[in-house]
Amino acid sequence: MTYITSQTEAALAAIAAADSLDALEAERLETLGKKGWVSLALKTLGGMTPEERTAAAPAIQSARTAIADALDAKKTALEAAELEARLEQERIDLTLPALAAPRGSVHPVSQVMDELAEIFADLGFAVATGPEIEDDWHNFTALNMDETHPARAMHDTFYFPDKTADGKDILLRTHTSPVQIRSMLDQGAPIRIIAPGRVYRSDSDATHTPMFHQVEGLVIDKDIHLGHLKWTLETFFKAFFEREDIVLRLRPSYFPFTEPSVEVDVGYSTEGGRRIVGGHGDANGHAWMEIGGSGMVNARVLEFAGVDPAEYQGFAFGLGIDRIAMLKYGMNDLRAFFDGDPRWLAHYGFSPFDQPTLSAGVGARA
Ligand code: FA5
Numbered sequence: 043m044t045y046i047t048s049q050t051e052a053a054l055a056a057i058a059a060a061d062s063l064d065a066l067e068a069e070r071l072e073t074l075g076k077k078g079w080v081s082l083a084l085k086t087l088g089g090m091t092p093e094e095r096t097a098a099a100p101a102i103q104s105a106r107t108a109i110a111d112a113l114d115a116k117k118t119a120l121e122a123a124e125l126e127a128r129l130e131q132e133r134i135d136l137t138l139p140a141l142a143a144p145r146g147s148v149h150p151v152s153q154v155m156d157e158l159a160e161i162f163a164d165l166g167f168a169v170a171t172g173p174e175i176e177d178d179w180h181n182f183t184a185l186n187m188d189e190t191h192p193a194r195a196m197h198d199t200f201y202f203p204d205k206t207a208d209g210k211d212i213l214l215r216t217h218t219s220p221v222q223i224r225s226m227l228d229q230g231a232p233i234r235i236i237a238p239g240r241v242y243r244s245d246s247d248a249t250h251t252p253m254f255h256q257v258e259g260l261v262i263d264k265d266i267h268l269g270h271l272k273w274t275l276e277t278f279f280k281a282f283f284e285r286e287d288i289v290l291r292l293r294p295s296y297f298p299f300t301e302p303s304v305e306v307d308v309g310y311s312t313e314g315g316r317r318i319v320g321g322h323g324d325a326n327g328h329a330w331m332e333i334g335g336s337g338m339v340n341a342r343v344l345e346f347a348g349v350d351p352a353e354y355q356g357f358a359f360g361l362g363i364d365r366i367a368m369l370k371y372g373m374n375d376l377r378a379f380f381d382g383d384p385r386w387l388a389h390y391g392f393s394p395f396d397q398p399t400l401s402a403g404v405g406a407r408a
Pocket residue numbers: 216217218219243245246249250251252253254255256297300332333334335336337358359360361362363364365376
């Protein structure tokens with residue numbers, strides 16, 4: 043038996059016997075690694091005469107292929123076994139009787155939506171809804187973003203391949219603002235609504251997910267001004283975070299559908315890795331988190347929605363529900379919200395009996 047054949051047989055046996063990914067990696071280094079014997083044997087081909095090379099190369103090449111294939115197959119098998127073992131360990135028996143099974147819980151996003159509906163209802167707002175599958179007229183055009191408007195590109199929109207019967211693009215709504223248009227077309231002015239719901243953008247990191255939640259607010263009446271917007275947001279956040287020292291920062295900004303536009307930041311400090319809302323930003327370790335956009339509704343939007351801007355004006359806002367849930371309940375990574383991990387849900391979820399009410403405190407935990 044040649045040196046190559048016996049080495050290959052030994053390597054294949056070692057690969058078959060490897061009982062962990064680490065042991066397999068050690069065997070890979072010994073054979074195909076930079077200093078492995080297969081790699082060294084391949085290098086010797088360079089110094090041979092053409093005849094010697096023709097004679098020696100096929101054995102080395104086929105040893106390399108056999109070993110690489112065996113390594114691949116064993117790696118797949120070991121990974122599958124590892125996953126199997128993990129699933130076995132984290133097993134939940136869903137057939138257990140209800141009393142012994144882990145308790146179901148209300149997701150923090152649902153809880154926060156209930157909390158904000160409760161607070162805004164007290165301020166005289168009704169809850170409005172709109173479809174998650176929208177057309178581009180409601181999502182963009184009627185919000186003063188015509189087809190060539192650069193702001194459309196900022197939304198990383200998910201489009202459907204089909205169009206509506208009258209030729210409009212169909213998409214997953216990128217914000218809750220189209221509900222402004224639908225509500226005004228339905229009800230006219232005056233109007234005072236919030237619209238919580240899911241929105242979609244092609245975006246993903248610790249503070250961005252492709253599906254997230256916003257709550258839209260819209261107030262249209264006579265003599266409404268920016269002061270009413272600030273009071274409404276401040277009153278909401280005081281009730282939501284259940285403390286009086288909430289500080290909001292309104293930063294001049296730009297949205298095509300509001301003029302003027304302001305972005306809303308809330309001040310917080312960090313204690314023991316947890317964000318605590320309240321107090322002023324910047325000084326003494328305080329910081330600001332951006333939670334939404336807002337402004338006075340652009341007159342063109344009122345026209346698109348059939349409301350006379352000479353008679354009515356008002357404000358609108360759009361807040362990230364997941365962001366304010368993170369701030370209130372202390373989660374750091376937004377992506378975990380949507381993993382469906384029962385341990386996360388057991389930790390951060392709420393009892394179904396824990397209905398938020400203003401008298402009991404909107405965030406009371408059972
Ligand atoms: C808007 O979506 C505007 N429609 C808001 C608005 C409404 C302005 C009414 C004026 C009047 P923006 O893209 O900035 O704006 O998003 C608003 C908030 O949604 C952000 O501040 C943030 O809190 C949240 N948000 C945005 N993208 C994501 C994401 N990928 N994941 C989680 N939250 C997000």
